[in-house]
Amino acid sequence: MKLSSLSLYTKVRLIVFSFVLMTIGFSFIFIDFLYQELYIQNVEDMLIDEGERISAIYQSGPITEEFKEKINFHNSVSESEVMLIDNPRELSACLPFEIGHDSLIGEEERRTLLSGEMLLKTGYEERFNRTITGVVLPLLDNQTLHGVIYLYLPLEPIEEVFTYSTPILIGSGGLFFIIIFFIVDRMTERLLTPIEKMIQFSRNVSKGDFSKRVPIETKDEVGKLAEAFNQMSESLHLHDQHRRDFLANVAHELRTPLTYIKGYSHALKENIFKSKEEANQYSELIDRETDRMKRLVTDLLDLAQLEEMKEVINKQPFVFSQLIEDTIERFIPILNERSMTLKKQLNDEIIFFGDYERMMQVVYNLIENAIRYSDDGSSIHVQLTLENKNIFINIIDYGMGMSEEDVKHIGERFFRADKARSRTTGGTGLGLAIVKQIIQLHEGELKVFSELGKGTTFTVVLPYEEM
Incomplete structure (x- = not known):
């Protein structure tokens, strides 16, 4: 079905519902944005802050057993997994997920660590069926990389992040949709009912019925349109009544002189008169009624030109x-x-x-x-x-x-x-x-x-x- 063939009522509904669906879609996009930009960023910031506090314990030289014990203790009390790795080249073997290559830290990343900068690493863990994000901090002494501290934390899937909020979102969204549906339906009905009545009454007007009037319930553009329609109907009704009266009056005004002319001309034709003076009188009456008809037609044309302003x-x-x-x-x-x-x-x-x-x-x-x-x-x-x-x-x-x-x-x-x-x-x-x-x-x-x-x-x- 073509859009042009739909009623205005249906078009308004489709437009409003399209906007509602677009709003819901935008809401989900915004939620995903919150997940990507706020939740993940917050996890990364937490891991970085925690890693910097741990790496600050390291003083210098090779990794000691005492330092390893401190790391193990911190790992036992931390929400994230904390690992100390002596040989950074074997980091990939220590990770709980496959990264798809032999070594987690390549030469370019090793140079990054040697410069004192940290690394952010993200990988997928099949065992937990979720993504893990982590941070790698170097333990440097005299430009020698003695080890790295690796902290990682599984990321909650977006479904789990919003586990508690999803029912609320669905419930409020459904309620919102029902309210919008009711409001739109009422507003559309109030907006378009006068227009539908005007369409119906216009058909009546085209058939000569000027009695219908559109109820004016608002003062907005639709109400003004209904008022203008009623004024037009009233004007057409008056015009039609004047036209009927005009035709009736013209017929009445012409009927009398035509009757006189026909009657006296018949009398003259059939020689129904007693004297020449009576015949002359009939002729004068015919002339008088003819002049009267002529004045009537002249006045009618004159009045029509003036009313229609055709004459400058x-x-x-x-x-x-x-x-x-x-x-x-x-x-x-x-x-x-x-x-x-x-x-x-x-x-x-x-x-x-x-x-x-x-x-x-x-x-x-x-x-x-x-x-x-x-x-x-x-x-x-x-x-x-x-x-x-x-x-x-x-x-x-x-x-x-x-x-x-x-x-x-x-x-x-x-x-x-x-x-x-x-x-x-x-x-x-x-x-x-x-x-x-x-x-x-x-x-x-x-x-x-x-x-x-x-x-x-x-x-x-x-x-x-x-x-």
Whole structure:
């Protein structure tokens, strides 16, 4: 099985257990190091120290019987084997193990002893089935080697050195492994369970189910990932709901004009009318509904471009009061027709850096909205002021007003405070949604204050930069 095909849960376990095994292996290597470097070195140091104390008894001249007795006595009380050899060339015959050659001390080593230096010798003893280490110290007088003192001690095998500690090591190692296994298993489960749930929920999301949420149990990266996943699911859910609502609204908005067009065109085709005036009326209704569908499609495309920011905002400096004046000029005919007055209070010194055409669209839609929801003969106020490095545009009407619930939905697609009246006047319910998007692209804010029966105030707040 390939490593890439294993689950993340299995991979984490394998990695941790590999480290545990490496740690155990390193422990045994370290124990062997202690044996080689500390235990053997300690034996050699002990033999050297003991040999130097014994050789210090020797004064000079040939080996005496008295000196031999002292060596024999020391051998009887010492942990190591101590031998005195008169003829160094016959040392190998006196040793309790085979060394594989005729003489233990070769010519080069004999010269070493003649120089007053000691020798460290190690050999294998079959009888004891273990290695023996020893030290050879010269007995010199006037550069004459009268004999040597040989001390040796069997080395304990590493198994015997740690006879008492091995059960402890095995027991503690097993306990350590069980504890590590339990900790790793719990940590891996806590770490990867949210990820497994995210994988499962992702499949649900791909099928259109946005209801599942990953429980957030930690504040680490996995917890933040789960939080981000939940936010993404919520966002997708809202987006999907908006898409469904949008399609339902579009279908609803198109169904009415299409019904009118189909019905009146059928009446004209089948000559189902009483007079020419009635036929002309049908034709005008068809034209009106066609224009309404055209505005609806245009507004939909405009809103889609603004929301997806596909259209680049072309910013340039302009005098804001002039933009408002030019926009108001377009409403003079309808204002006169409905006997309405428009009062303005404009700061002519405000120069704004933004998209002229888009900001004119904002002002136009807000004034149009104010006219649509005002009674004939009423007035509208337009104000342009500068306060605290912010530009304020107030469009005030004294018409029907809106409830608090309606105010909350201002800027949503197809929302109308008075659906019957706005449909009659030809509104698409997208104008304020477009206004809101344009203002946001200029890093501004749209505020609404309204009271039923008293009117509505739309306030556009834009950041001001001195030119």
